[in-house]
Amino acid sequence: MYSRAYKSIVSLPPLLWVGLFLLLPYALMLAHSFWMVRDAFIVHQWNLQNYRTLSTSPVYAEVLLRSMRIAASVTLCSLLLGYPLAYYLSFHAGTRREILYQLVIVPLWVSYLVRGYAWKTILGSDGVLNGFLQYLHITNAPVGFLLYSPFAVILMLTHIYTPFVFLPIYAALEHIPRPVVEASQDLGAGPLKTFLRVILPLSLPGLLAGATFAFVLSLGDFLAPLLVGGASGTMIANIVQSLFGAAYDWPLGAAISVCILLITVTLLFLTERLEKHWSFR
């Protein structure tokens, strides 16, 4: 139905743009990871020094592991908050469903910075939470660990990503035909068994999509640590950021970025595979 001219006109501009502004920059980053810095200049000499540094030096491994732990915690907490919420909206909210849905996604549109800043003001030593606790005489002195810690980073990122995780789970739950749920009960399965045997398996693709999203974006987040992480809450992306800033080692920074990119792509690939495996539905 569509002529070759049509298809060419439609395909070429985005292809060219994406090639120039996405593929090329990523390739450039990849190339940088194989170069090095000497005397504050980037030398285009191909070598594996950066990757050797990354795999031998304990500092980077430690931060990377910490980042993955934080990302995993964020993902887990977001799921624990987002899934029941999605379940409630889909199966028990009735007519109020649409309004509640809008209420859930409103925060998604509110600036990331705004929400991060809000947590900063709440968790600080002079912050709202400490003031609240002291006002109620639950504590006498400010609680220190709330801010500038991995805990604060996890808290803030969970707050950001719970709505993100909610969305695909809700969509997946809505897709489950209600007669199938009724059939399960009709055949003798109570609410818990129905959930474990029917609803949860059928919602798995949505759950997986949300979890991947939350994990990958948390892993590569550098703003939350800067806002509320402090020294103990530094994550791998902060190291990258400083390597492109004051620490001036673009090649090393590029190497770490490539690693993050690889982790992302691998996870995406795995999720796609899993979804295909369960897609006979």
Next chain:
Amino acid sequence: MNTAPAIPPLEEERGGRSLLEVRALAKRFGAHEVLKKISINIAAGEFITLLGESGSGKTTMLRLIAGFEQPSSGEIWMNGARLNTLPPYKRRVNTVFQQYALFPHLNVRDNVAYGLRVTNAPTHEIDGRVADALRMVKMDSFAGARPATLSGGQQQRVALARALVNRPLLLLLDEPLSALDANLRKEMQSELKALQREVGITFLFVTHDQDEAMALSDRIALLRNGALEQIASPREIYSHPATAYTAQFIGQTNLLRAEVRGGAATCGALTWPTSVPDGTALFSLRPETIRLADAAANSPAAEVRFSAIVKQQLYGGASELLEVDCGGQNLRVKIPARGPLSGKQDFSFSAHDAVQVSESSGGIKL
């Protein structure tokens, strides 16, 4: 909600043991009364159909018995146990859904085994029972297939097996054949009937198709606007409809409004003997009970003869449907095919084929 003391029903009813009793069951959605105090007794082992148009309340009634809805008032009893607030997973009732509702993430075998597994049936029994059920519906070679790969008819059979394997006391079928095309439908109808005979489980079947109801059922319960219009065997309901609605909904009929005086009913140019008391009465006369009268034929005493002009003739292969005018009264007549007819003809019918029907819905019990 219901504070009257709950009295279990009698076990013996009309020769067949009563399995399920529905008493004054009513259901309201907001301001809309979907079911208006219906009472029915379902006998063990029978094939009973809830027949009605959409909106008649038949599906709602099914869902109340299955446990997916709660009654607004009234009671449901099964084998001496009150079902009202019992959740669906505790009732010994299984449902075959209109859209089959097979579990998409399980294969056929696991679908059928589902009910046995969640109710913790003995594991060594499960495989055998599942295989038997699949064989019974002729789907044993599809045991490893996913529902998405099956046709509508095949999914239908699996849904049936999935329900029957649990040996429920009552099987509910919610218009299970309506999504199939005509030929497949006929085939499934006869298979269902045979299956029910073989298995002996009580079937409660819901449909809007009166031919289907007539073909399959031991008894038909005709519902109209949430109330029970008539409940009887197919032959009974056809030859002795209780109301005008029933007479017209099931099969075709001529409705004759007649004046009765001294044992004779008169409607226009027609007169026939009747035992109905004096006054105005409505009669149903089925088209196939009217015959062409042969001048020299034996005329039994109760034979009513009349003349009419043939206005229209519709050929139907084995039969002809005539529209005739008898002194201003239009009648439909169905006779075996015999070639074109025209002009004035003589017809006759037996007086007892003119059945009195009531105008309004009876709201009868049992």
Next chain:
Amino acid sequence: MSARPGTTATLSTRVETRRAPVLATYSLLVFVFIYLPIIVLIVYSFNRDGVGGFPPRHLTLDWYRQLFVDGAIWTSVLNSLIVAACSVVLSLTLGLLAALALDRASFPGKSLFRRLVLLPLILPGIITGLSLLMFAVYAGAHLSLLTVFLGHGTALISVATTELFAGLQKMDRAQEEASLDLGATPLQTFWRVTLPNLKLSLIAAGLLIFTLSMDEIAVTFFLIGRDNTLPLEIWGRLRRGITPEINAISTLIFAASVILIVIWFQLRTRAQRKAF
């Protein structure tokens, strides 16, 4: 067993939703978690004694007054608006073409193209930002609002493509065939049939891109020059210290976001309901 069930009429069958008190309470708590920081933020924007401490006394509009005469903030707002508007145009145009290409054309590397287009959605912003930075440096470009605009535009193509592709899939293909059959050229068909069908998707995507661009930090962080966008301006202030003025601007951002999202949602549900 259950408390009085609520009734709702949905589509063709009326279904009763059973109350689930534990789940409802839990959901409420999740909502509280999601909204509490924002509410705190708004409340403290009116607090005379600044951010922190409890309870907030002495409500005042001073911070808003201070905000309105803060030139730097409003300059950055203007910068953000310009970048956002341009990004919408760029992303929508390229996104529309990409959606059409994915929907209708087949070519070698199409799968790779699709993944590449959608990659910025899931890739952490820092990676997209840094790779574009390297590209800019090697291309000899100075960092400015232009580089920011190019970064936003590129990253947000994915949003436009996703939304418009969904819109294309829902579209009734027969309409285009009818148009061609009646004598219209492919270009006319595109203008008179395809685009109007995508109207709602275009507006919804545009709103989303606008909002995301206004809020973008990660990519912007590495591509910014002398002129700040709003998020970067706020970020700079944060480095210097917390003032309730930031609360005030944040509250305004929140209000604007709510309005936009309500509009977006109305459009989306209309687009989904329309059989068109």
